[in-house]
Amino acid sequence: MDATSSINDIIVGYAKEKGFHQQTLERWLNLAEADREAILGLAQGLKPSENHLRDFLDWLDEISLRDGLSPRDVLSSEPLVRIFSDPRLSRSDKLKRIKEEVRRLRFPRLSRIEDAIQQTVRDMGLSSRIQVIIPPGLEGGTVTVQLKSASYEELKRLVVELGRASETDRARRLFELLRGDG
Amino acid sequence: MTPILARVETRMANELQEVVVEAGSEHSPIFRNLKRALPHVPFTVVEDPKASWASLAGAHDPMGSGKKRLFLVRHRGEFLKKCPGSEGQVCCNYFVVNFASNCPMECSYCYLQEYLANNPALKVFSNMGDLMAEADRLFSRQRRFFFRIGTGEITDSLALDPYTGFCAEVIPFFAAQPNALLELKTKTDRVEGLLGLSPKGRVVVSWSMNPPRVIDDEEHLTASFERRLAAARRCQEAGYRLGFHFDPMIEYPGWEADYREAVERIFATIDHRRVAWVSLGVLRSTPGLKRIMRQRFPSTRLLAGEHVSCADGKMRYFQPLRVSMYRKMLIWIRAAAPAVFVYLCMESKEVWQQVFGFAPSCEKELGNQMLARE
Ligand code: SF4
Numbered sequence: 001m002d003a004t005s006s007i008n009d010i011i012v013g014y015a016k017e018k019g020f021h022q023q024t025l026e027r028w029l030n031l032a033e034a035d036r037e038a039i040l041g042l043a044q045g046l047k048p049s050e051n052h053l054r055d056f057l058d059w060l061d062e063i064s065l066r067d068g069l070s071p072r073d074v075l076s077s078e079p080l081v082r083i084f085s086d087p088r089l090s091r092s093d094k095l096k097r098i099k100e101e102v103r104r105l106r107f108p109r110l111s112r113i114e115d116a117i118q119q120t121v122r123d124m125g126l127s128s129r130i131q132v133i134i135p136p137g138l139e140g141g142t143v144t145v146q147l148k149s150a151s152y153e154e155l156k157r158l159v160v161e162l163g164r165a166s167e168t169d170r171a172r173r174l175f176e177l178l179r180g181d182g
Numbered sequence: 183m184t185p186i187l188a189r190v191e192t193r194m195a196n197e198l199q200e201v202v203v204e205a206g207s208e209h210s211p212i213f214r215n216l217k218r219a220l221p222h223v224p225f226t227v228v229e230d231p232k233a234s235w236a237s238l239a240g241a242h243d244p245m246g247s248g249k250k251r252l253f254l255v256r257h258r259g260e261f262l263k264k265c266p267g268s269e270g271q272v273c274c275n276y277f278v279v280n281f282a283s284n285c286p287m288e289c290s291y292c293y294l295q296e297y298l299a300n301n302p303a304l305k306v307f308s309n310m311g312d313l314m315a316e317a318d319r320l321f322s323r324q325r326r327f328f329f330r331i332g333t334g335e336i337t338d339s340l341a342l343d344p345y346t347g348f349c350a351e352v353i354p355f356f357a358a359q360p361n362a363l364l365e366l367k368t369k370t371d372r373v374e375g376l377l378g379l380s381p382k383g384r385v386v387v388s389w390s391m392n393p394p395r396v397i398d399d400e401e402h403l404t405a406s407f408e409r410r411l412a413a414a415r416r417c418q419e420a421g422y423r424l425g426f427h428f429d430p431m432i433e434y435p436g437w438e439a440d441y442r443e444a445v446e447r448i449f450a451t452i453d454h455r456r457v458a459w460v461s462l463g464v465l466r467s468t469p470g471l472k473r474i475m476r477q478r479f480p481s482t483r484l485l486a487g488e489h490v491s492c493a494d495g496k497m498r499y500f501q502p503l504r505v506s507m508y509r510k511m512l513i514w515i516r517a518a519a520p521a522v523f524v525y526l527c528m529e530s531k532e533v534w535q536q537v538f539g540f541a542p543s544c545e546k547e548l549g550n551q552m553l554a555r556e
Pocket of ligand 1: 338
């Protein structure tokens with residue numbers, strides 16, 4: 001048995017064991033050998049669900065189309081290797097962080113705006129009882145502000161705090177970023 | 183599946199292998215026109231064409247194979263339908279008339295690849311008389327309503343016209359209507375059949391436009407930018423009003439210079455006072471369409487745009503990005519053609535608001551605004 005067929009056998013066995021769809025398996029097997037192997041390392045190490053694996057396959061493929069970086073190049077990049085081998089992180093934390101990193105590479109400008117918005121919200125210094133929720137993918141252009149209050153007095157205090165925060169340049173900046181004026 | 187791009191250059195759009203005619207359709211004007219225009223193509227008359235097009239399902243590339251055989255069949259059911267638009271998006275109150283299904287060209291992003299996946303046969307309907315009778319009934323029943331009708335929803339309006347002579351059949355009918363406007367939407371330069379007809383202000387010929395780079399990379403077998411523009415000019419000289427659709431707009435490094443130049447070239451060639459409308463819309467896809475594009479056009483870079491899922495289930499460039507694209511286009515269009523009517527295709531009220539500073543309150547308002555430019 002040559003190395004390629006043994007890797008393919010492992011991939012087929014893994015996909016069968018996890019009950020992955022044929023389409024997902026075929027996409028995986030259609031990758032170049034080094035990429036196939038890199039995805040296998042990711043799958044064995046992080047045990048992603050099929051949906052997560054499909055996201056990885058999509059994003060890595062699309063990064064490669066745009067930036068010319070192969071899936072293996074991406075998965076063996078320094079920040080990802082660091083997360084992968086961090087003994088302090090649980091497997092699900094690693095999966096979450098690695099997925100965030102790959103998403104960041106796949107959607108660099110969207111991520112930059114999301115980061116700037118999150119930073120602006122943090123800079124507003126609101127208490128933890130006031131949450132500013134950003135729409136997924138920034139779609140819709142509206143933020144949801146949520147106040148949690150256990151008493152009338154607390155509610156009044158939060159409304160005043162929010163009112164003050166909304167008068168600042170930071171609040172204005174938040175909406176500029178959402179509109180794409182950043 | 184073998185990537186289609188390997189083969190597409192060697193396949194001519196009009197390299198039809200066969201015309202399959204449903205028995206009874208041999209007496210239609212469209213049959214007569216096809217016979218005259220395609221003397222080298224074999225014609226087969228069959229009782230039940232469904233059996234032939236069902237066989238496409240088993241083809242290696244059903245969509246690609248579907249484009250090589252033309253079916254001339256009777257259309258059963260209604261020809262005219264309200265444009266479905268997209269859920270939650272501002273709609274322009276448009277009707278579509280389907281005189282054909284599928285298209286001989288090969289745009290990598292074409293939504294028909296998914297929409298017609300189970301029915302990819304290239305069909306032209308033979309019963310044009312029924313189409314016009316149905317339209318006539320609708321227009322006469324609602325004389326106070328002005329109908330905007332398009333033919334390019336599930337086909338290109340002009341790609342098959344040199345063979346079918348569809349326009350010569352229907353333009354005189356539309357030219358005589360007091361309350362309807364026909365839009366013919368195309369990516370071709372096949373306007374010969376239009377030039378000798380008198381549209382009487384009732385026909386808009388519109389082009390889907392993109393910079394030459396996008397046309398070369400993604401709109402396979404379509405006419406080049408120059409040829410589309412030259413055809414538009416000929417139509418304008420022949421008395422037609424024009425429309426331009428920058429749809430789908432594609433974002434890539436350098437898109438600004440390319441689109442700006444495209445806008446400037448159009449309005450340097452065309453009299454903007456005779457332009458009925460310009461629409462803007464960014465690339466839209468769905469997870470299913472992306473899957474098909476990955477198989478049929480694996481090297482297209484369109485798959486790599488920063489698209490997110492929107493409320494209507496379609497994927498578009500994330501909102502701040504597309505809003506900024508629309509705003510830039512609007513500035514370039516306004517600079518070149520200040521009075522031209524510009525609208526957004528399949529966008530939400532929030533996006534309209536951010537681009538124009540207002541959003542039409544309802545579909546009727548947008549439709550009326552377009553017609554007010556008559
Ligand atoms: S011209 Fe239109 S209908 Fe034809 S392939 Fe392109 S997008 Fe599809």
